[in-house]
Amino acid sequence: MFRVIANTTVVVENGIDVVVETETRLVEAKETHMVVAPMEAVDMAEAVGIASLIEGYGQANILLPKALVCWNNRVFTPNDTYDANRRLILSYLPSNVTAQNGLNYNSSIGQEPNRIYATGMCIPGSDLVECSECIRTTSDALIQRCQNRTEAYAWPHDPTLCYVRYSNTSFLGSLDLNPRANLTNGANVTSDLTEFRKIWEDLAVRMIDAASTSNSTPSSSDNYYTANTAALNPFQEIYALMQCTPDLSSSDCKTCLRESVRHYRDRRCCNTRQGTRVWRPSCYFRMEMYTFSKASFVNFSSASPPPHADDQGSKINNGKFSN
Structure with missing residues (x-):
């Protein structure tokens, strides 16, 4: 409401x-x-x-x-050993991410109970300077805003889409759906809603299937990533982007994205809005009526028809995604 x-x-x-x-x-x-x-x-x-x-x-x-999400499973004191390790690992993250061909980097430093794990990533095709700047400013913001929080993550979208996360426990390979944050565009869809939902749901099914398919470079940010567009009418396009962290399994990536799409689709307050963003620790989903994050959007309308629903990992029953 x-x-x-x-x-x-x-x-x-x-x-x-x-x-x-x-x-x-x-x-x-x-x-x-x-x-x-x-x-x-x-x-x-x-x-x-x-x-x-x-x-x-x-x-x-x-x-x-920018959706910086900070939460506690243990509180630390500013300037203690854990905080020093946090500042150190995040300070090296921009250069370490851009040094990787896949623009994805994971690391940990310190000894228990002050060990910290961190990861950084930029979407495929990101300019190295913009990627580094995105990781740097996000890391700085997490340090400033999450002053005594042992866990935090962020999916900032400018100048490119990047991802930073740190924790006092290892999260690689773990599906984490929460804490979740979302931002919904306040403008309503102006075209026919029935047609909008049909086109949007077809696009979402295709994208979940594409994004959750592992490729030959599992440690790269282009693993579990897709950015696509579909024509809503002759004058308007739907643009959407999905990204999972590369360490997930294909099935976990599909679960994460399906839950995010369902969150938009099933909310009566918001499922007629022109855009949405859903942030989770393990995946990111955004849909708009304009391009964003300097992503290269591929038009699905020129691709082959989607596989039959029974052959897909995702399908829609009565407007809801299910297995």
Whole structure:
């Protein structure tokens, strides 16, 4: 349910109130288990949307539109050994990511209980300078905003789409669906909704199948990645991007993306909106009516028809994705 008051958008979802105040640029959540950090540079188009974290993970911080998500499984003291290791591993992440042909890097440093694990990644085709800048600014933001949080991740979208995550426990190969954050474009679809849903659902099925198919370079960011477009009408296109972390199994990647698409598709408040972003620790999904993140979008309309639903890993029953 949305209530718009002047320049403030209020979203009520599962009993949680999340408020965006565009003039003060603050996000505030009225739940004790959810704390949302001050926002940086939010344009008016994005301010109409809202991110929400509805799973209880102790305390969690969200910074939008970059969606920095921080949560606790153990609190550390700023400037202690864990914090020093965190700062060190994140400081090397930009150069280590861009040194890899696949623009993906995983590492860990320190001894228990102060060992820290970190990963960084940029989407395929990213400019090396822009990739490095994205990783650097995101790492800096995580250090500043998540001052005593042992776990955090982010999927910033500018100047390219990149990913940074750190934790005091190893997460490689682990499917982590939560904490989840989402941002929905406030504008409604202006074309025929029935046609929009038909085209969008066909695109989503194709993309989940394509993105969750492992390729010959499993450690590269182009493993479990796809960016596609489909014509909505002669004057408008749907653009979508899906990315899983390369360490997942194919089935886990498919699960993560399916849950993210379902989150948009099944929400009555938002499934007629022109765009959405869903962030999870293990995958990213975005759909808009315009290009973004300097991604190269491939048109699925010129490809072969999708396989029969019984042969696909994903299919839609009554508007819902299922196995």
